[in-house]
Every structure is written in C-alpha cells, then in structure tokens.
C-alpha cells in the first residue's frame with residue numbers, strides 16, 4: 001500500500017497528491033511516470049511524476065478528473081492509500097546543454113511539464129513558459145513556473161486571464177522575437193501538441209512532446225500504447241513518453257485515444273448502444 | 283492391471299454451454315475416475331515417463347498411491363518435485379512430455395498422467411499443511427519475475443534454506459499463468475493458491491517492482507543478495523508491420539488477454555478495465571496463444587472468431603487438445619492465408635483485413651514445408667477486430683539496464699542449459715527469457731536446474 005501524505009485541490013477537478021513511495025522517489029527523474037491502481041477493481045492509470053522528494057521518500061502526482069478512474073483517485077484523502085503504485089516508468093529526459101527553452105503547457109499539461117522545467121532551470125537554462133487553459137481557474141502551478149521562468153505568459157480561451165486565444169498565438173510571438181531558442185517542450189491535449197509542433201516546424205525549432213497514449217502495463221508488454229514516430233511503430237511507455245514532435249503521427253494518436261470512449265461511459269453507469277458481453281456479470 | 287485401452291474420459295462442460303461463461307472447460311476426474319485411470323499404469327521398473335518430465339515428478343510412485351486411494355500421500359509425493367502441480371496438470375503439453383514416453387502409449391493411449399496430477403493436486407488443495415522453512419541461513423537470492431520459472435526456482439531455494447525474495451513487475455504474481463492463460467483453462471484462484479503455498483515456505487514477494495527501473499541488478503548485489511535469477515519471460519509482443527496495424531481494433535494477443543485475464547475486463551463494468559470485441563474477430567497465428575485469444579473473443583460476445591494461419595493444419599503449433607476444444611466451440615480456421623494489410627474507416631476503426639492465399643512449397647530449415655504466397659489471390663475478410671498472436675520476445679527493460687548480460691540476436695539471454703549461468707557472475711536465467719516463448723513445464727525445469735546451480739555457486743563463493 002502506498003500512503004497519501006498530502007492532498008491539495010489546485011483548481012476545479014485538478015488535485016495534487018504527495019504519495020509515500022521511497023524506492024520510486026529514489027530513482028525518479030524528469031520525464032518518468034508511474035502507474036497507480038486505487039483498488040482491486042480499478043484500472044491501471046498512468047500519471048506523470050510531477051515532482052519528487054528523495055529525502056522524504058515521496059512522489060507528487062497531479063490528477064485531472066476526466067473520467068471514472070481519475071474521479072475515483074480524486075476522492076482519496078490524505079491518510080488513504082493506493083493499492084498499487086509502480087514506477088518510475090518511461091525514459092527520462094536529458095535537460096543538460098540547453099541555453100534557452102520554451103515550455104508550453106495546455107491545462108493539466110503544466111503538471112508533467114513542471115519537473116522538466118525545474119530541472120532545466122537548475123541546469124542554468126533560460127526558461128520561457130506559456131501556460132494555457134480554457135479559463136483562468138484551470139491555470140495551475142502558475143507560481144511554481146513563475147519562480148523558475150525568465151518570462152511567463154498566460155493564455156486562456158475565454159480571455160479571463162492573459163492573452164485571449166490559444167497558446168500557439170503566444171508561442172508564435174515568442175518565436176518571432178527570439179531566434180536563439182534551442183528547444184520547445186510542449187505537454188497538453190494531443191490536439192494542442194499537434195498544432196504547437198506544426199508551428200515550430202515552420203520555425204525549424206526542435207520540439208519535444210510527451211504523449212498520454214492509452215496504456216495497460218506501462219512496461220512494453222501489451223503494445224496498446226503504440227505510436228507512429230517517423231514512420232516507425234514505437235511504444236510510448238518504454239520508448240517515450242517524450243518524442244520528437246515533428247515526427248509523431250498525431251492524427252493516429254487522436255483516433256487511438258477515442259478507442260474506448262463508449263466503454264468509459266458504461267463504467268460511469270451510462271448505457272451504450274450495441275450488444276454487451278456474452279457473459280453475464282457473475 | 284486394467285484392460286482399458288483409452289484414457290478415462292475427462293468430464294467437460296459442453297461446448298454450447300461453455301462459450302457463454304469463463305468457467306473451466308475440463309471439470310476434473312472424480313475419485314473413481316482417478317483410481318480407474320491409475321490402474322492403467324504398469325508401474326514400470328524403469329519408468330520412461332519420468333524422462334519426459336522436466337521437473338522429475340516421481341510418476342509411478344504417485345500413481346501407485348492414487349490407485350490405492352491415498353490421494354493426500356500422492357500429493358505429497360508430487361510436491362517433493364513439483365511446486366505447481368494443479369497448474370501443470372492443467373496446462374503441461376503432456377502429449378509431448380511425460381505421456382509421450384509412457385510405455386502404455388505404444389499400443390494404446392498413454393496413462394493420463396496430467397489428469398491424475400490435476401486430480402491429486404485439486405483433492406489436496408485445502409488439506410495440505412505447509413511448514414515454513416525456518417532456517418534461512420544459507421544466503422540470499424533475488425528472483426526477478428514471478429512466472430513459473432521464478433516461482434519454481436524460489437520454492438526450491440527456500441526449501442534448501444535460502445532467504446528468497448521475488449521481484450515482480452505486475453500487481454499480481456504468476457506471469458503468463460495470470461495474465462495470459464485464460465480463466466476457462468486455468469482458474470486464477472488455483473494460481474493464487476499454489477503461489478500462496480510457495481510464500482508459506484518463507485519466500486517473500488515484492489509486487490510492482492520493475493527491475494531495471496526501480497533498481498538494477500547491481501543494486502541487488504549491493505543490497506546483499508548472493509545471486510540473482512532472471513525469469514522475466516518473453517513478454518514483448520510482435521507485430522507484422524502491416525499497413526493499418528495501429529487502427530483501433532488491432533490488438534496484440536498480450537494486450538487482449540491481459541485486459542481480460544489480469545484486469546478482469548470480462549467482468550466489466552464491475553471491473554473498470556474495458557476491452558473492445560467486435561462482431562467478427564480474426565486471430566493471426568495458430569499457437570496456444572492464438573487459440574486462447576480466439577476462444578476468449580467468442581466468450582466476450584463475438585459472433586464469429588476466426589483463426590488465420592499461413593501454414594496448414596498439420597503445422598499448427600497449438601496443443602491438439604486446445605485445437606479440438608476450439609473447433610468444438612465453433613472457432614473457424616482460415617488456413618494457408620496470410621494477412622497483407624488491415625483496412626479501416628475514417629474514425630480509425632478496423633473494417634476488414636486483406637489476406638493472400640498461400641500454398642506449401644519446399645521444406646525450410648525447420649523441416650516444415652514453407653508457405654509461399656499465390657500471386658494475385660488477395661481477398662478481403664470482413665472483420666472488425668484483429669488480434670496478433672504471432673509470438674513474443676523477451677522484454678528489454680532489465681537488459682537495457684544490465685547490458686553486460688549477453689543476449690542473442692533474437693534478444694533472448696544466453697544461459698547455460700544445465701545451470702542457467704549467464705555471462706554476468708552470480709546472475710542465472712531460465713524460462714522464456716532464455717528459450718523464447720516455450721512452455722510452463724520447461725520454464726519450471728529451468729528454474730529447478732538453476733536453483734541447484736545457484737546453491738553450488740553460493741556454497742562455492744562462501745568457502
């Protein structure tokens with residue numbers, strides 16, 4: 001059992017947990033994720049390690065409620081435990097040898113982006129951050145990013161804070177003004193990462209994205225997380241989740257994410273059309 | 283001696299009924315059946331059957347006890363050599379192992395050794411008392427992977443007096459026994475029970491530990507382990523590299539079976555992991571894995587479940603019994619057909635699969651006649667789910683972290699057949715990770731031999 005040490009609601013439907021897992025914390029690096037299971041009936045849910053404290057032996061995760069399992073996770077309180085927690089998984093990313101990096105986060109993407117930005121800044125990199133969300137309540141980790149960024153921009157779809165529009169508008173300006181950017185890192189909704197990558201391609205700036213493909217085991221065993229990168233099939237859980245944004249087939253990823261959308265409604269207790277399973281619940 | 287020429291029949295669920303449930307297909311012998319079958323054994327002085335058993339079960343001795351109705355004693359006899367008898371009795375390819383060598387099998391059907399083993403293990407399940415081995419003073423051994431190879435190695439080492447810890451990547455033990463082989467062939471409660479008995483011997487199991495990530499092999503030595511056994515299996519799924527292979531509705535057999543068995547998707551929505559099964563399912567391949575996937579698809583509501591295989595019936599690698607069960611259940615076989623691409627709609631879901639017809643040409647290196655495509659014979663099969671069951675290779679996570687462990691060009695670990703020794707001192711390996719996808723009993727045999735070698739190695743290094 002993996003005990004929850006702290007819980008904090010960061011924004012509507014976005015919750016931060018600090019979980020005791022000393023062995024995982026000891027090995028965690030930026031780019032790693034873990035997989036949790038709340039109870040015996042639960043799915044295995046992949047979540048990015050948003051921060052870690054080796055001394056305390058804790059890892060931090062930030063969870064957005066998007067469906068059944070993430071809602072179940074967010075019902076947990078400090079003192080409760082996860083039944084299972086496995087990690088660190090995935091390939092970590094190198095943050096050395098960059099001079100100037102733009103971090104572009106969409107919504108919850110700020111959470112997985114944070115450890116990377118933090119590590120870059122610790123390496124002495126100049127960090128420009130663009131945080132985007134639908135509306136101002138959904139902007140998270142603003143202060144944390146402000147602390148490590150030389151410049152911080154906010155962008156909301158409804159204009160309730162910062163620029164009104166998409167993060168790509170702001171990024172375009174930043175790219176116009178700076179011709180010395182080594183790398184853009186972007187994490188957020190698949191569609192946003194697609195447009196960011198298209199934009200940076202025009203400017204010829206290297207771009208790293210982090211994919212949140214559907215996963216089961218997270219160890220390269222099922223192939224459910226397949227993604228086409230530069231024409232080759234890769235497994236997001238072991239070859240990624242970070243990839244070169246200019247090589248990822250985003251349209252395929254967008255379709256693959258819809259695979260189970262009908263089933264998810266059923267897990268929620270909604271009816272779906274079509275035949276169910278031949279085997280009746282026993 | 284009995285005059286019966288055939289094996290005593292195994293009671294089974296009838297096919298029409300069993301495709302509607304995940305209950306076991308074979309129901310098991312009654313005490314009467316077992317005694318009757320045991321009497322067919324000739325009690326050979328030089329029992330050839332034992333040569334066919336990789337874990338060296340004392341076959342005539344246990345069968346003699348069954349014939350006398352001493353079932354608990356028979357169970358003890360088996361357990362001296364085999365820690366997972368209820369599992370082996372169900373899934374060992376006995377026709378290739380012990381029963382193939384049985385002398386009765388020359389003229390008649392061999393003695394049903396597997397069925398007897400299963401009966402005895404099931405009979406004794408709640409009656410056995412396991413005593414923990416209290417003296418664990420011979421040294422410390424780390425076992426990576428809780429599949430049949432790792433579990434067998436662990437149990438044997440614990441019995442010898444070692445302090446043993448198993449590190450398992452998943453949240454459940456058993457390896458393929460848990461995530462691969464379906465409930466209707468091997469109930470998970472039985473796997474759990476046999477593993478619990480191994481734990482009672484004093485073996486410690488750490489779940490959710492992906493070695494190579496949470497810690498490396500070298501760290502295990504630093505933590506004081508004297509030797510390490512790698513039993514990580516062959517879990518990396520293969521795909522064919524076809525156009526359309528990443529469409530929604532294309533699974534590896536591993537993903538499909540893991541969702542159903544490990545995550546219990548067949549009890550969705552009580553269990554929260556979904557699995558998508560369409561109306562017409564094609565399974566590529568014809569091994570045990572393919573049969574399991576095809577039969578599982580049928581139980582999940584597919585109207586048609588079709589095995590697509592590029593060779594002919596005689597060359598199908600699955601056990602005869604599994605093919606027979608699949609046929610009884612209405613699985614269709616499209617043999618001498620090879621998929622060439624998978625077709626999909628705009629939303630990215632599978633709508634069909636193009637195949638090319640094959641014919642058998644000259645024998646290849648393996649002696650099997652090689653299938654060759656018949657030019658221009660492409661046709662489209664109307665399917666909405668495609669499951670790839672064309673084999674697996676070892677998972678590279680551990681090896682990436684320990685590149686000094688030598689591997690072959692297929693990614694399997696190079697290990698001595700008799701001892702399991704690898705190129706890294708103190709590291710032994712066995713099971714599918716060495717042989718490539720093979721069988722439960724071979725993995726167990728490798729675990730057993732490695733346990734002996736590890737004992738020698740540690741005794742030697744402590745001198």
Ligand SMILES: Cc1cc2nc3c(=O)[nH]c(=O)nc-3n(C[C@H](O)[C@H](O)[C@H](O)COP(=O)(O)OP(=O)(O)OC[C@H]3O[C@@H](n4cnc5c(N)ncnc54)[C@H](O)[C@@H]3O)c2cc1C
Nearest residue numbers: 033046047048062063064066067068069070212213241264
């Ligand atoms: C490597 C990795 C790291 C991740 N890190 C985080 C994180 O730090 N915080 C966090 O909140 N989430 C993260 N995710 C996504 C998270 O795993 C999913 O949100 C979660 O599995 C959804 O489960 P659910 O049952 O609540 O929603 P579901 O009911 O399964 O889905 C609700 C909706 O979300 C979509 N969806 C389902 N799974 C995903 C997914 N993996 N990515 C995007 N959309 C999905 C569905 O299509 C559906 O429309 C990560 C995913 C991966 C693979």
Ligand SMILES: Cc1cc2nc3c(=O)[nH]c(=O)nc-3n(C[C@H](O)[C@H](O)[C@H](O)COP(=O)(O)OP(=O)(O)OC[C@H]3O[C@@H](n4cnc5c(N)ncnc54)[C@H](O)[C@@H]3O)c2cc1C
Nearest residue numbers: 427429430431451457458462493515713714720721722725
């Ligand atoms: C669907 C299916 C049906 C089969 N049917 C039969 C049958 O009827 N009869 C038969 O004899 N054989 C059958 N087999 C084959 C048989 O199951 C395997 O040969 C056998 O399980 C191999 O045992 P193993 O211990 O080597 O590996 P596995 O059973 O694969 O176990 C390996 C374990 O190691 C764990 N692991 C992997 N990497 C790591 C890591 N880095 N750190 C920690 N843990 C790790 C895995 O999670 C797994 O639990 C079948 C296989 C499949 C897939």
Ligand code: SF4
Nearest residue numbers: 335370374379380396
């Ligand atoms: S363990 Fe397998 S091979 Fe050995 S006797 Fe039993 S059924 Fe036969």
Ligand code: SF4
Nearest residue numbers: 323324326331384385
């Ligand atoms: S070879 Fe057959 S008959 Fe002889 S001891 Fe073994 S099981 Fe009995």
Ligand code: FES
Nearest residue numbers: 218220222223237
């Ligand atoms: S999640 Fe199964 S292979 Fe990546």
